[in-house]
Each structure stands twice: as structure tokens, then as C-alpha cells.
Amino acid sequence: MSYIAIPISSLPGKQDIEIDVTINGQKQALHYRVELFYWGDCRVPTFDRVECIQQLLADYDRDWTLYYIGSPTDDFVPITFVKKEDLAKQRALLRASC
Numbered sequence: 346m347s348y349i350a351i352p353i354s355s356l357p358g359k360q361d362i363e364i365d366v367t368i369n370g371q372k373q374a375l376h377y378r379v380e381l382f383y384w385g386d387c388r389v390p391t392f393d394r395v396e397c398i399q400q401l402l403a404d405y406d407r408d409w410t411l412y413y414i415g416s417p418t419d420d421f422v423p424i425t426f427v428k429k430e431d432l433a434k435q436r437a438l439l440r441a442s443c
Contacts, residue, residue, distance in 0.1 A: 375435075376428040378409060381421045398422065 351364075362377040387397040394417065402411065402424075410432055415423035 373431075373434055375431050377412065378426045379423055380426070381423050383421045385420075394422070398424075 360379045362379065364375045364377070366373055366375060382398065382401045384394070384397060386401060388400050391397055391400075398414070405426075408429060409426035410429050411424065412427040412432075413425040415425065
């Protein structure tokens with residue numbers, strides 16, 4: 346799969362991103378969400394950041410799936426989600442083009 350990078354500023358809170366693309370004449374809308382998760386928000390304090398991310402995402406909205414974990418800072422980690430239905434569309438288009 347090819348990638349296109351779009352810089353998104355690291356603003357606090359959720360950033361809902363909607364992208365309309367046309368690939369080989371097929372239009373599709375993609376829905377992403379970038380959210381900053383703060384280490385201080387871990388329910389159970391831990392030194393293991395992977396465990397902290399698991400805790401933070403345990404009850405996340407089930408309509409969204411993890412897409413990308415960005416570079417962490419000392420304070421937070423940016424995480425990108427994609428709508429589950431959009432991910433299924435992307436996979437179907439990828440299989441159809443092979």
C-alpha cells in the first residue's frame with residue numbers, strides 16, 4: 346500500500362479528519378481521528394508505556410480502530426484512529442487492485 350503524508354498539528358483534544366480522495370476514478374471518504382493521550386491519565390501508574398497505552402485504549406469507541414501510534418513525548422503520545430468501516434473499504438480496494 347502506498348502512503349501520503351499530511352502534517353497535522355498537535356493540538357490538545359481530538360482532531361477529526363475527513364479526507365475525500367479519488368483513486369483510479371473511485372471516490373471514497375476516509376475518516377481519521379488523531380488524539381493525544383497523556384501519560385498522567387493512566388489509571389494505574391506504571392513505568393511501562395505500552396501497558397499505559399493499553400489502559401488508555403481499553404474502553405475507546407468501538408467504531409474506531411487503531412491506525413498509527415506516533416512518536417511519544419515526555420508528556421503524551423499521539424494516536425491515529427480510522428473508522429472501522431473505512432478500513433474495510435481500503436482493504437477491499439487493495440484486494441481488488443491486485
